[in-house]
Amino acid sequence: MNGEKGKISSGVDPILIWLYLLLVFIGVTAIFAATYRDGDPVVSSFVSFKTDYSKQFFFLIIALVLGTFILLTDSKFFTATANLWYAAGMVLLFLVFPFHSPIKGTESIIRFGGFQFQPAEFCKVSVCLALAKYLSMPDLDFSKQRSQLIAAAIAIVPALITILQKETGLALVYFSFFLVMYREGLPPTILIIGFSIAVMIIASIVIEPNTLAIILTIIAAIVIFLNRRQIRKRRSALVTIVFVWLLCVGIQRFAVPFIFSSVLQKHQVERIYSLFGKDNPYTGAGGIAVQSTNIKKDNTADYNVRQSKIAIGSGGFAGKGLLSGTQTRYDFVPEQRTDFIFCTIGEGFGFIGTTILLGIYLLLLFRIVMIAERQRSVFSRCYAYGVAAVFFFHIAINVSMTVGLAPVIGIPLPFISYGGTALLTFTILLFILIRLDSDRQMVLR
DSSP states (O other): OOOOTTSTTTTOOHHHHHHHHHHHHHHHHHHHHHHOOTTSOHHHHHSSSOSHHHHHHHHHHHHHHHHHHHHTSOTHHHHHTHHHHHHHHHHHHHHHHHHBOOBTTBOOOEEETTEEEOHHHHHHHHHHHHHHHHHTOTTOOTTSHHHHHHHHHHHHHHHHHHHHTTOHHHHHHGGGGHHHHHHTTOOHHHHHHHHHHHHHHHHHHHSOHHHHHHHHHHHHHHHHHHTHHHHHHOHHHHHHHHHHHHHHHHIIIIIHHHIIIIISOHHHHHHHHHHTTOOOOEEOSTTOOEEOSOOOOOTTTTHHHHHHHHHHHHTTTTOSOTTOOHHHHTTOSTTTTTTTHHHHHHHHHHHHHHHHHHHHHHHHHHHHHHHHHTOSSHHHHHHHHHHHHHHHHHHHHHHHHHTTSSOOOOOOOTTTSSOHHHHHHHHHHHHHHHHHHHTTTSOOO
C-alpha cells in the first residue's frame, strides 16, 4: 500500500486487513465443517442461501462491501455523527420491546422475513463511538466524578436495556468499555472494587452462606485489630471497615440471591453453578429466591460444555481433518456453529489449529493496541481501545466457556461464529478503526 493521496489504500494498515480476511475465511470454513452434510453439492450449496455456510458467505460479501464503503468515507464523519450513532442504537434497542421475536430464551432479536437482527450487537459500535466522542471533548476533566459517571452511563444504560431483553451474556460485553475509561484516567480503585465484587459473588457460590458470613466477620475483626492505632486517631477508618463488611454481607445475603432469582434465567444460573461443581440452590417464582439444600443434580446443565471438551480433546495434536470430526459432524455439540464454533476447529485441526487461531487473535489485539498508541487524536485512541476491549472480551469468554473455564453466556467468537449481525458488527468496528488510523496524523474531535 503506497500511501498515495486519494486512493482507498492510502494510509490503510495492511496487517489488520489481512488478519480480518484470514479470520473470516477460517470462520466460513469452520461453519462449513460443522454444518455440511455428506452428499450435498459443495459449490451450489455455497450459493443456495439455504445452508448456514452459504448464508454466512453471503453476509461476508455484504461485510466486505460495507468495509470498502467505510474506507471511502471521510474519517471526520464518524466524529461528527458519533452521538447520532448512539441515539440510533438506543432507538433500535427500544424498538426491540414491541417488535421482538422470542428465540431460544432471548427477546433481543427483531425478525424481518427470513432475516434476524439483534440491535444489542450493533449498539456496541454506537457505544464505542459515543464514548470516544465524550472522552475526547477538549474541556473534559476526567478526574472529576461527574465526568466518570457520565462515561459509565454511556456504557451501562445499553447494558441494562439488554438485560431486560433477556440477553445477559451480551450485556456483560458493555462492561469491557471500562478498560477504555481506565486508559483515559479512571482510578484503578474502581476496577479493584469491580474485581472484588466479582470475587465476592464467586465466594458466595462456592462457600456455604453461614460459613462465608463467619469468614467475613473474622477478616473484618483482624483488619480492625491490625489497624487499631489508626482507628484510635481516626474513627472514620473504623466506619470504612464496617461499611465494607456490611457491603460484602449485603452482596452475599441479598445481591446474589436477587441476581440469580430475578435477573438471570434458570438455565444461566444452572450453568454458573455447574461450572463450580455445585447444585443450583435457587428456585421459585415471582422473583423470590427459595434456597434448597436437597436438589437433585441437573446433569443437562453442563452438557454443552462436556461435549465441547470431548470434541476438542478428540482432535488431539493435529486434528481429525476438515470433515472428519464425529462430535461436531453428528451434532453431539449443541450450538456448534455459533457459541461453540471453537470446538469445531479443535476437533478438526487439533492443538495446532487452535493455537494458530489464538495466535492470530493475539496478533490482532496487539496490533490494535499498537495502532491506538500511535494516534494523535484522543477520539481515535479511545475508539481503538474500545475495539480492543470488545474483541478481547468476546475471545476470552467464548474460548473459556468452550473449555469449561467460564459459564456459558452465549456470546460469539469474532469473525468465526455464525451470525450475520455479529459479523457485520465486528466488521464495522474494525473498519472504522482502520479508516481512523489512515488519518492518524489528524487531530479528530
